[in-house]
Amino acid sequence: MAEARRAFVCGHPVAHSRSPLIHGHWLRELHIAGSYEPVDCPPSDIRTFLRGLAHSGHVGGNVTIPHKEAAQKACDVIDETAEQIGAVNTVWLDGSMLRGTNTDAHGFAANLDEQAPGWDRTGAAVVLGAGGAARAVIHALKLRGIRDIRLVNRTLSRAVEMKHRFGNGLSAHGWSALDELLADSQLLVNTTSLGMEGHDEILSVDLSAMPAEALVTDIVYSPLITPLLKAGRRCGLKTVDGLGMLLHQAVPGFELWFGVRPTVTAGLRALVEKDLSR
Ligand code: NAP
Numbered sequence: 001m002a003e004a005r006r007a008f009v010c011g012h013p014v015a016h017s018r019s020p021l022i023h024g025h026w027l028r029e030l031h032i033a034g035s036y037e038p039v040d041c042p043p044s045d046i047r048t049f050l051r052g053l054a055h056s057g058h059v060g061g062n063v064t065i066p067h068k069e070a071a072q073k074a075c076d077v078i079d080e081t082a083e084q085i086g087a088v089n090t091v092w093l094d095g096s097m098l099r100g101t102n103t104d105a106h107g108f109a110a111n112l113d114e115q116a117p118g119w120d121r122t123g124a125a126v127v128l129g130a131g132g133a134a135r136a137v138i139h140a141l142k143l144r145g146i147r148d149i150r151l152v153n154r155t156l157s158r159a160v161e162m163k164h165r166f167g168n169g170l171s172a173h174g175w176s177a178l179d180e181l182l183a184d185s186q187l188l189v190n191t192t193s194l195g196m197e198g199h200d201e202i203l204s205v206d207l208s209a210m211p212a213e214a215l216v217t218d219i220v221y222s223p224l225i226t227p228l229l230k231a232g233r234r235c236g237l238k239t240v241d242g243l244g245m246l247l248h249q250a251v252p253g254f255e256l257w258f259g260v261r262p263t264v265t266a267g268l269r270a271l272v273e274k275d276l277s278r
Pocket of ligand 1: 220
């Protein structure tokens with residue numbers, strides 16, 4: 001009998017991660033005798049942990065905050081997506097070689113494909129935030145051919161850095177430009193941590209000037225309906241929450257480690273929603 005495959009999510013802390021719930025659900029549903037376990041790994045140990053996967057008996061896993069940049073450096077080979085995004089969230093052993101990719105851009109686009117088909121037939125898109133998640137979102141928008149991406153960030157210099165990273169089609173702005181930019185944008189994506197549970201400050205944006213057909217999406221998924229999504233609904237705009245991004249970004253990793261492509265179902269979503277509401 002083949003040995004049961006073992007995968008992991010490593011972060012610091014890691015207890016909050018919903019990835020074990022997601023992958024555990026698929027392992028059960030697909031009757032795969034494998035495991036997926038949380039590993040709390042301090043930054044000082046991450047390289048040793050990742051370079052020792054063959055020894056620890058893991059086939060690969062997910063890497064989360066604060067290890068995504070360190071994981072990129074620990075890999076022997078990373079793909080073009082991880083290179084573009086500048087971070088690795090999924091690793092796997094290929095023989096003795098440690099490979100890395102980033103599945104957040106896939107998760108972002110797949111969630112919108114499912115919840116708002118045709119979302120990418122947009123003219124201009126506003127992205128709030130210039131952190132790691134923003135890089136994944138911008139990568140996805142560029143892949144889908146969106147040519148006018150307006151990046152708005154509290155710290156303008158970080159938005160400008162991003163413009164240099166991604167080049168043509170991206171413009172960098174401070175927060176004060178937001179109202180004017182929204183007036184002719186068909187898509188608004190929040191990638192800042194504002195609105196997240198436990199965050200004191202909330203994201204307050206006036207959406208009233210956005211075109212009636214505009215789509216508002218937040219990648220923060222706890223709470224599920226963030227203050228931004230509530231504001232979008234009040235203005236009669238279509239909104240999509242960030243939970244689907246989390247679910248869809250898990251698909252490619254599961255397939256790499258366990259050899260079967262899983263499906264994001266309503267049952268899985270309900271399971272994670274229930275856990276989030278505890
Ligand atoms: P990050 O690298 O720390 O970036 C945080 C961003 O939020 C920066 O642009 C920062 O602006 C901005 N920000 C923070 N506090 C702010 C405030 N008070 N006012 C204005 N802007 C503020 O974080 P990240 O890794 O990109 O993650 C961002 C969020 O995305 C987190 O909530 C994370 O949970 C979520 N996320 C969700 C998924 C998913 O699957 N749905 C995937 C990845 C991440 P400055 O540059 O000015 O500091």
